[in-house]
Amino acid sequence: MLQQASGGDTAVEAHDLVKTFGDKRAVDGVSLAVPTGTIFGLLGPNGAGKTTSLRMLLGIIDPDSGTRRLLGRERPLEAAREVGYLPEERGLYPAMPVREAIAFMGALRGLPLAESRRRADVLLAERDLSDWSTKPIRTLSKGMAQTVQLLGTLIHRPRLIVLDEPFSGLDAINQEKLESLIRAEAAGGATVIFSTHVIAHAERLCERIAIIAQGKVAFAGAVDAARDRLRPIVRLRTRAEDGPWRSALPPEARWTGREWRFELPPEGPEPLLRALLAGEAGIETLSIERPGLHDAFVAIAGEAAAEAMGRGGDTQ
Structure with missing residues (x-):
């Protein structure tokens, strides 16, 4: 069943x-809705169907069955110039200078080349990267090259930004920079969708x-709603080792050698x-x-599925 957004329209x-x-069957009945202006994550392990789902949403490939709507269009490719897409398979011309690579991607999205070059200069200057302008792509590190491709993804100021495993291969510093950039784009009104196998992002x-496993949506909704499926965990350390207070602990309470751990009972603390x-437990x-x-x-x-999440990205 289609997961409806809570208020507002959907991108x-x-x-x-x-x-x-x-x-x-790589994708098996995926349904979802992404509210306009939000940051939406597709989570799933290798082979879960994330990349294939994104490609169908964008109109890069057609579904065998089912329907999709992208920025109000039933034919996604009609909205292509309003979309910025960073595929998992990165592609830049090695000999092309950074400024020209960014401008080239803008031209592919319909910008005049002169305007693309102007915007490339602005994007680089805003990030104190103007000294990259004439560097050939082949001289860049993986993180630097990914930054260039990401700027090219954003140069035409898309309403919808779709990033497929954007954190893959980045070190911690570049991951933080990318997170900041994603937040800034959303704050500016863009809708951002990204796929990942790293839950922390x-x-x-x-x-x-949306949590995707074996080609199906196992959950779609607010992050808080996913977390609220589980009860809070109590961690308790006492001075007394035993006493009548022990009967108040749930039967599933587990002693770790240092403290008790158990789910918060339904009646609260x-x-x-x-x-x-x-019972004079002596709460520490x-x-x-x-x-x-x-x-x-x-x-x-x-x-x-959780164990598979730690073994790499998505190929389907």
Whole structure:
């Protein structure tokens, strides 16, 4: 069933997209909606169907069945000049200078070449990268080359920015820079969709996500809604090792050798606190922690999918 956005219009909608390659169904009924102006993440392990789903949404390939709407168009390619797309497979001409590479990508999106060069200069100057202007692409590090391609993706000021595994291969500093850039584009009104197999990026950046596993959407909605599927975790350390207060702990409470850990009971912390105080447990520390997106991903997609997330990017 199509996941409807909560309020406002949608930049991207898909309903029951299906795509088969040979005898493999890479995408099996994907439905989602991306609200305009949000940062939306597609999470899933290698082979989950993220890249194929993005390519169908953008009109690069057609679905075997299902419908999609991109920036109000039922034919996605009609909106191509309003979209900035950074594919997982990067492609730059090695001998081309940085400024010309960025300008070239603007020209491909319909900008006059002179205007593309002017905008390339501005983009580089805004990031204190003007000294890159005449460097051939082949002289750049992977992170630098990815920055160039990303600037080329943004040069025509797209309404929709789609990034396929944009953090792949970047060091921590360049990952932080990319996160800042994504936030800035969203703050400026653009809608940003990115795919990733690194949950931490989605947790820091996204308002809404879709978890894709084995070609299906296992969850689509707000990040908080995914985390709220799990109860908060209590971590408790006491001076007393035993006493009547122990009966107040849930049966599934686990002793780690230093502290007790268990899900917060449905009735909340007050009955537990009363029992601990009355039983003279001697509370040293007590914290209530909300589950992270990784915990929610495991609960939704399963341990196997979570383990696969740590083994690399997406090819389908």
